Amino acid sequence: MDKIVCTCGNVNPAGTELCESCGRPLNDETKEKKIVDMRYEGSARRSQTYNKTIIDKVWNFFSSVKVGMWIIVAILVAAAIGTILPQVFYVPATNETDIAAYYERIYGTFGTLYYQLGLSDLYSSWWFQGLVGMLGISLVIASLDRVIPLYKSLKKQKTKRHISFLKRQRVYGIGKADVSEESLLKAEEKLKELKYNVKREGNAILAERGRFSRWGPYVNHLGLIIFLFGVMLRALPGFYVDETMWLREGETLYVPETHGYFLESKEFIYETYSKEESKEVYGEAIDRVGTIAKNYQTDVALYKGPEGAVAGHTEDLTFEKEASIQVNKPIKFDNFSVFQMDFRLDELATMTFQLQDKQTQQSFGEFTIDLADPQPIYELNDGYKVEVMDYYADFTGFEEGVPQSQSPLPNNPAFLIKMYSPEFPKGETSFVMIKETVEPLGENQHKIAFQSVETRDVSGLTVRKDLTLPLLALGGLIFMIGVAQGAYWNHRRIWIQLLEDGQTVIAAHTNKNWLSVKRDLDKVTDVAHLPKYLDQQDIDSLEEKVDKVEGV
Amino acid sequence: MDMASLSSTLLFIAFVAYLIATFLFGGAVKSSNTQTTKSFDRWGKLAITVTILGFIANIGYFITRWIAAGHAPVSNLFEFTTAFGMMVVGAFILIYFIYKTPALGLFALPIAVLIIAYASMFPTEITPLIPALKSYWLTIHVITAAMGEAILAISAVAGFIYLLKNIDLTKKSKERFWIEAVMYVLVLVVGFVVSTLSFSLADYSAEYSYISKDETEHNIEYTMPALFGMNESVAITEGALDPLIEMPPLVNAKKLTTVVWSILIGSVIYLLLRLILRKRLATVLQPLTKKSNSQLMDEIGYRSVLIGFPVFTLGALIFAMIWAHEAWSRFWGWDPKEVWALITFLFYAVFLHLRLSKGWEGKKSAWIALIGFIIIMFNLIAVNLILAGLHSYA
Numbered sequence: 001m002d003k004i005v006c007t008c009g010n011v012n013p014a015g016t017e018l019c020e021s022c023g024r025p026l027n028d029e030t031k032e033k034k035i036v037d038m039r040y041e042g043s044a045r046r047s048q049t050y051n052k053t054i055i056d057k058v059w060n061f062f063s064s065v066k067v068g069m070w071i072i073v074a075i076l077v078a079a080a081i082g083t084i085l086p087q088v089f090y091v092p093a094t095n096e097t098d099i100a101a102y103y104e105r106i107y108g109t110f111g112t113l114y115y116q117l118g119l120s121d122l123y124s125s126w127w128f129q130g131l132v133g134m135l136g137i138s139l140v141i142a143s144l145d146r147v148i149p150l151y152k153s154l155k156k157q158k159t160k161r162h163i164s165f166l167k168r169q170r171v172y173g174i175g176k177a178d179v180s181e182e183s184l185l186k187a188e189e190k191l192k193e194l195k196y197n198v199k200r201e202g203n204a205i206l207a208e209r210g211r212f213s214r215w216g217p218y219v220n221h222l223g224l225i226i227f228l229f230g231v232m233l234r235a236l237p238g239f240y241v242d243e244t245m246w247l248r249e250g251e252t253l254y255v256p257e258t259h260g261y262f263l264e265s266k267e268f269i270y271e272t273y274s275k276e277e278s279k280e281v282y283g284e285a286i287d288r289v290g291t292i293a294k295n296y297q298t299d300v301a302l303y304k305g306p307e308g309a310v311a312g313h314t315e316d317l318t319f320e321k322e323a324s325i326q327v328n329k330p331i332k333f334d335n336f337s338v339f340q341m342d343f344r345l346d347e348l349a350t351m352t353f354q355l356q357d358k359q360t361q362q363s364f365g366e367f368t369i370d371l372a373d374p375q376p377i378y379e380l381n382d383g384y385k386v387e388v389m390d391y392y393a394d395f396t397g398f399e400e401g402v403p404q405s406q407s408p409l410p411n412n413p414a415f416l417i418k419m420y421s422p423e424f425p426k427g428e429t430s431f432v433m434i435k436e437t438v439e440p441l442g443e444n445q446h447k448i449a450f451q452s453v454e455t456r457d458v459s460g461l462t463v464r465k466d467l468t469l470p471l472l473a474l475g476g477l478i479f480m481i482g483v484a485q486g487a488y489w490n491h492r493r494i495w496i497q498l499l500e501d502g503q504t505v506i507a508a509h510t511n512k513n514w515l516s517v518k519r520d521l522d523k524v525t526d527v528a529h530l531p532k533y534l535d536q537q538d539i540d541s542l543e544e545k546v547d548k549v550e551g552v
Numbered sequence: 553m554d555m556a557s558l559s560s561t562l563l564f565i566a567f568v569a570y571l572i573a574t575f576l577f578g579g580a581v582k583s584s585n586t587q588t589t590k591s592f593d594r595w596g597k598l599a600i601t602v603t604i605l606g607f608i609a610n611i612g613y614f615i616t617r618w619i620a621a622g623h624a625p626v627s628n629l630f631e632f633t634t635a636f637g638m639m640v641v642g643a644f645i646l647i648y649f650i651y652k653t654p655a656l657g658l659f660a661l662p663i664a665v666l667i668i669a670y671a672s673m674f675p676t677e678i679t680p681l682i683p684a685l686k687s688y689w690l691t692i693h694v695i696t697a698a699m700g701e702a703i704l705a706i707s708a709v710a711g712f713i714y715l716l717k718n719i720d721l722t723k724k725s726k727e728r729f730w731i732e733a734v735m736y737v738l739v740l741v742v743g744f745v746v747s748t749l750s751f752s753l754a755d756y757s758a759e760y761s762y763i764s765k766d767e768t769e770h771n772i773e774y775t776m777p778a779l780f781g782m783n784e785s786v787a788i789t790e791g792a793l794d795p796l797i798e799m800p801p802l803v804n805a806k807k808l809t810t811v812v813w814s815i816l817i818g819s820v821i822y823l824l825l826r827l828i829l830r831k832r833l834a835t836v837l838q839p840l841t842k843k844s845n846s847q848l849m850d851e852i853g854y855r856s857v858l859i860g861f862p863v864f865t866l867g868a869l870i871f872a873m874i875w876a877h878e879a880w881s882r883f884w885g886w887d888p889k890e891v892w893a894l895i896t897f898l899f900y901a902v903f904l905h906l907r908l909s910k911g912w913e914g915k916k917s918a919w920i921a922l923i924g925f926i927i928i929m930f931n932l933i934a935v936n937l938i939l940a941g942l943h944s945y946a
Contacts, residue, residue, distance in 0.1 A: 039909065065909040069902050076898045083888040083935070106765055107802060123886050217908075242882075273680045281556050281620050284677040296683050327683035328879045339881040462881040472883070476870050483865060487858040512858065515651070515851060538847040 008162070013149075015049030018042025020156040023165025035536055036168035038509055041157070043149035063145035068138040075131050082122040085114050136228045139221045147218040154211060159201035161507075166495055169507040171518060175531025176503055187496055187528035194520050196494065203498035208491075214511060216486020223479025230471035241336070241465035247298065248347065248372065249456035254311035255463055258336055262303040262317055268343060268457035271295040296340050297326045298459040302333060325461070335465050342460025348410045352451040353432070355384055355419055358444065364421065366451065371410040383422045386448070390416040395433060403431070419446045492517045496530065506530050555620035556678060562613040563634065567668055569606025570641065573599050574661040580654035581840050596654050600645070603657060607645060610638045621678045624691040628679055632694065633671030633932065639702035640664040643856070647706050651852055655844040660709045666741050673748040689875035696867025697893070701928050703860030704900065708925030710853035711918030717841040717849070718915060721834055727915070728834070734922065735833040736822055743818020748810070751776045758792035760785040765801035772806055776813050780805035850913055853921050861900050868893040892931040899927055 004012045010021035017030045018041065025031045025042075036042065047063035050056045061067055085107055093099045103111035103120060118125055166172060188205060191198050196207035234240040243256040245263075252264040271294040275283050286292060303317035323331040330337040352368045365380030371393065378386045392405040395414035403414060412434060418427035423445065431438040432448045492510040494517070499505060506525070510517040514535065521533060576599035614635065617625040625631040644660040681690075712734065719727045758774045762782030772782060774792075781795025782805045799805040822833075829836050872893065873883035884890060903920045906912040912920070 065905055069905055069910075072898050072902050076895050076902075079891050079895055079898075082886065083891050087886055089886075108800075278680055279622060281678040282680045285675075285679040288675065288677065289679070292680055293682050294680065326686075328687040328689075330878070330881070337881065341881065464881045466877075466883075469877070469883075472873075476873070480862065480866060480870065483862040487862050513851070513855065515848070535847070538845075 008158075010156070013044040013049075015044035016042065017044075018165060019162075020153045021158045023157075023161040025164060025168070031164075033168060035170050036165070038169075038511075040146055040150050041153040043153040045145050045149050047145045059141060059145070062134075062138045062141040065142065068135070068142055071131060071135045071138055075128075075135065078122060078128055078131065081119060085111060085120065087123065088121045091120075132228070136225060139225050139228075143218050143221045147215070150214065154214065157206075159199040159206040160204035160497065161206075161495055163497075163499065163505060166497065166505050166507040169495075169509050170537050171508040171514070171521065171533050171535055173506045173531045173533030174503055183528040183530070184496065184498065187524050187530065190524045190527045191494065191520075194523065196492075196520075205494075205496040207494040207496075210489045210491045213485055213489035214491045216482050216484075216489070218482070219485055220479045220482025223475045223477070223482055225475075226478060227472055227475030230468040230475055233468045233471065234466070239467045241463060243463040244341070245461050245463060246344075247300075247459045247461055248349070249458075250349075251372070252303070252314045252317075254305075254309070255336070255338065256311075257463065257465070258334070260305040260307070260309040261320075261333065261336070262305055262309075262314060263338065263461070264301045264303065265459055266299040266301060266322075268345075268459050269295060269297040269299070270343065270345060270457070271297075295326060296343060297324050298340055298343075298461065299324050300331065300338075302331065325459075330464075335467065337464050339462040339464065340459065341462045344458040344460070346455040347458050348413060348453055349456040350454045351413065352453070353386075354449045354451055355380060355386060355421075356447055356449045358447045361449070363449075364446075369415070371413055374415075383420075385420045387418040387420065387427065388415055389418055389429075392416075415448075417448055419444070419448065421446060490516070492520065494521060494524065496524075496528075504531050506533055508533070555616045559613050559616035559620060560676075562609045562616060563668070566606045566610035566613060566638070567665065569602050569609060570661045570665050570668075573602040573606060574658060574665070576602055577654045577657035577661065578840065581658050581843060596652075599654065599657060600648060603641065603645060603648075603661065607638070607641050610641065614638065617678070623681055623685075624695065625678075626694040626698070627681055627685055627690065628674070630671050630674040630676045632698065633674070634668055635695070636698045636702060636932065637664045637667035637671060639699050640667060640705050643699075643703040643706045643860070644709075646703075646859075647852060647856060650855070651848060653844060653848060653852065655713050655841055655849075656706070656709060656852065658840060659713055660706060663705070663709060666738065666745075669745045670741055673745060684879055687875060687879060689871065689878065693867060693871040693875050696863060696871055698867070700860050700862075700864025700867050701896075701932075703856050704864060704896075704928060705925055707853045707856040707860065707921040710849045710856065711921035713841050713844055714846055714849040714853065714918040715915060715922070716834060716838050717844060718846060719834075721832065721838055728832075730919075731834045732832050735837075736818075739822040739825070739833070740814055740818035743816070743821055744810075744814035746821065747776065747813045747817040751813075757789070759788040760792070760795075761788055762786075763801065774806055774809065776809055778805070778809055779812050780808045782806065846914070850917060853918060854907060854913075857900055857903055857921065857924075861904065864900070865897060869897055888935050889931065892927070892935050896924070896927050896931060899924055 003014055004016055004026050006012060006019035006022060006024055006026065008019060008022040008024065010019055012020050012026065016026055018024070018036060019026055020041075020043065023042075025033075025036065030036060030042065045063070047060045051060055085103070088099055091099055091102050093102045099120070100112070100115055103115040105111075107114065114120055122128055167174070184200075184203070184205060188198050188200065188207075191205070191207040194209075196209045199206045199208075241257045245253060245256060247253055247263060247265045249265050249268055252262050255261045255263050273282060273286055273292045273294050275286050278286065282292075299322070301322050302320040304320050305313070305318075306316045309316075320333065325331050325338060325340045327340050330339040348371055350368050350370050352366060354363045354366050356363050364382065364384040367378035367380065367386060369375070369378075369388065374388050374391045376388055378388070380386065390403070392403050392414040394405050394407040394409055394411045396404045396406045396412070398404065403416070405414075414431065414433040417430050417432055419430060420427045428444040428446055429439070429441045430444055430446075430448055431440055432450075434450070437447060490510050490513045493508065495505070495507045497505045506521065508517050508521050518533075518535065524530065525533070576595060580595035580599050614625060617631070621627075626635050640660060641664045644657060644664070648657060715727070715731055719725070719731055721728055721731075752775060756775060756777065758778060759771055760774065760778065760782060761769055761771050762785040764770050764783070771788065772785075777793050778785075778795040779797070780803075781798040783799065783801035785795060785798065785805070787794065795805070799808065825833060872890065876885065876890070877883040899920075903917070903924060906920070907917055
């Protein structure tokens with residue numbers, strides 16, 4: 001396409017609407033407008049100029065603000081739909097069948113439909129992520145399409161603008177006021193006082209301030225792009241860790257994914273507010289609500305294992321530090337953070353039994369089973385011993401004579417035990433449960449008598465590494481700078497020209513906040529006695545003025 | 553007087569001051585022809601003075617309650633909503649000193665009054681902090697987010713004035729219908745306050761037992777006559793009303809009862825007003841907007857979004873993400889409250905783009921500002937009360 005040569009001699013790129021240098025409208029459409037569109041200074045944007053190849057068409061599609069807005073609206077609506085029912089990750093079920101059953105049980109037919117349409121895991125669906133991806137592309141292309149020509153145009157603008165440009169500004173005034181060189185100087189001085197950057201060229205003044213605010217939108221879009229890029233990085237291995245671990249009091253466990261760190265739980269602390277110990281003003285709330293949690297805390301010791309340490313091998317650990325992990329206060333080490341997320345109180349830790357004679361209840365010795373690590377044989381005195389043949393941590397009953405355990409958690413421990421005694425060197429078999437004993441192979445002479453239990457608390461911890469955070473923080477920071485730049489500053493320009501026919505023209509433009517630029521202009525016209533101006537868009541005031549003239 | 557009761561007194565003073573200032577702004581609006589008449593000056597100055605005095609009392613409430621509680625008073629629905637109402641007044645004062653428009657006060661203050669009245673219907677006692685809230689980010693995140701939302705709310709007020717002034721209420725139109733719908737919803741909020749207050753003054757209480765969705769039995773206390781019963785509910789209090797309709801376990805019938813009572817009483821109030829005034833409420837209010845400048849209202853609507861949007865983003869998204877990472881181990885978890893903050897952000901982003909690029913000014917812009925306020929209120933009310941999530945502290 002051809003370049004456009006303006007009457008003033010400036011060569012503009014194809015598609016330019018207002019001459020970059022003098023501001024003359026360059027096509028018929030622009031000439032017909034009463035107020036000229038100043039958004040991109042009438043510069044030639046690629047998307048408005050070329051539309052031939054596929055690349056042009058893709059570029060034009062994504063550079064359109066309209067398309068961008070539709071993408072945002074689609075994301076917005078989808079996001080809202082995703083909040084109607086809880087998403088899968090907030091549902092207390094882990095496998096597909098249970099999840100489906102949960103939605104059906106709690107939310108009925110609607111729940112089933114919601115689940116089957118994939119709305120229960122909407123935010124990780126391909127189409128939602130696709131929309132976010134499209135938004136990212138739109139951000140890049142729409143910004144590039146505008147920022148480059150805008151930059152060139154603002155750089156090239158001449159101090160002296162053509163009258164056809166000035167009269168198409170929203171704030172515009174012309175008159176035969178008695179304006180001399182002196183009043184131009186006064187205007188210049190006043191504008192400088194108002195912190196404008198003033199240029200003079202013959203009888204023309206261009207006063208400008210806050211141009212950098214025009215870059216605000218592009219800076220904040222850059223921030224968003226960096227942010228989205230950071231989010232994408234999480235998918236790469238090594239950048240992101242999200243693990244959970246259940247740590248029992250007294251236990252030392254390998255911290256998953258950390259390459260050699262171990263955590264030992266010294267104690268789990270759960271506190272609630274009591275009326276006696278808390279501030280008096282809390283009394284009413286405690287009375288109404290009942291129990292209010294005050295603190296969840298795991299006191300831990302952090303160890304580092306030798307090179308190549310793996311889970312289960314807790315020898316040769318070097319102590320690193322002690323810490324109290326609380327909600328809002330994770331322990332941090334080597335890019336990892338471990339958070340207090342959950343807990344279970346009073347899980348069974350050990351059970352103590354006696355081997356007794358059923359009739360006389362005479363004891364032949366006591367033994368303690370560590371439920372996390374049951375031993376196969378417990379030796380007692382005088383030739384008595386107990387063999388644990390099988391252990392069912394979470395016993396639920398017999399199925400066709402076979403004992404069942406539904407989980408490895410010691411919620412309801414049961415043992416298949418053989419009792420050896422001098423009388424029965426081959427052993428007697430007994431199935432020991434809490435509060436009950438079954439003798440599967442006939443009547444026994446001895447029995448296992450339950451003595452006591454010890455319990456301990458379990459901490460649910462989340463292990464997190466997120467190397468994308470600095471990038472996300474950078475994106476967020478740049479976004480905020482850009483938004484503030486665009487929102488709290490504005491680009492104001494005031495043109496004052498003495499025309500050859502003796503008339504004086506004033507015009508002003510701002511990208512936002514018209515009240516301020518008008519106030520500036522009022523101050524300048526007061527000192528310099530310039531002609532009155534009109535806001536050509538303020539219909540109310542125009543009408544009011546007409547009313548006054550007509551004497552209403 | 554101890555801090556806690558001093559705090560309540562100060563809030564009451566602020567509440568009354570805002571009510572008085574509303575009428576004073578009404579006087580200022582009526583007398584302002586051009587903005588320089590003496591009468592306008594007198595009414596306007598008096599109105600803004602009373603507003604500022606009320607605001608100082610309101611800040612006094614905030615500080616004394618902070619001292620009494622030992623943490624920033626933004627930790628439950630009452631506290632947050634009250635703080636939001638206070639900040640709406642703060643935002644109005646800020647905008648008033650830029651633009652000097654009494655009409656804005658006439659409409660912004662009643663909204664703030666309504667918000668504070670609404671807040672007071674929730675349990676108002678000082679609560680200790682649960683572990684998740686024990687962080688200085690509570691103060692930073694919540695206060696910044698509420699400030700952003702309050703400034704954005706001013707945009708809706710300006711939009712509302714713009715629409716009232718510019719919609720032709722003599723002819724039947726969609727616009728006329730919807731602006732009246734806005735009036736109706738505002739009256740429903742009054743209905744909520746009136747119904748809650750009357751039943752609480754009458755000391756109404758009835759206890760029921762019911763079976764919850766996880767099939768366990770619980771008790772629940774109704775403070776309004778039960779229109780809807782919880783799943784398989786049985787009255788414990790003697791002589792308690794049998795609920796008219798029993799709801800499935802998924803629905804919280806107590807909340808539904810409150811909503812329906814509010815709608816019923818609000819509708820009655822609305823109908824009475826219509827009967828007495830013999831006009832649409834919008835038509836009654838329209839003369840109050842006649843003297844405000846449309847261009848200025850449009851600019852205020854836009855400017856307050858410009859001022860509020862960065863504050864909202866910082867408070868409700870960025871600070872929120874930083875805190876979420878400290879408290880819940882991830883900066884983003886698609887919790888309903890998070891999602892609705894994102895929706896609010898996206899919505900105002902659309903507002904700004906449509907205005908900048910598509911030239912959506914005037915009525916279009918004003919309608920979007922109103923919808924934006926509805927989204928903010930939805931996030932404040934519905935997300936906490938209806939959608940389950942991590943932010944349900946009330």
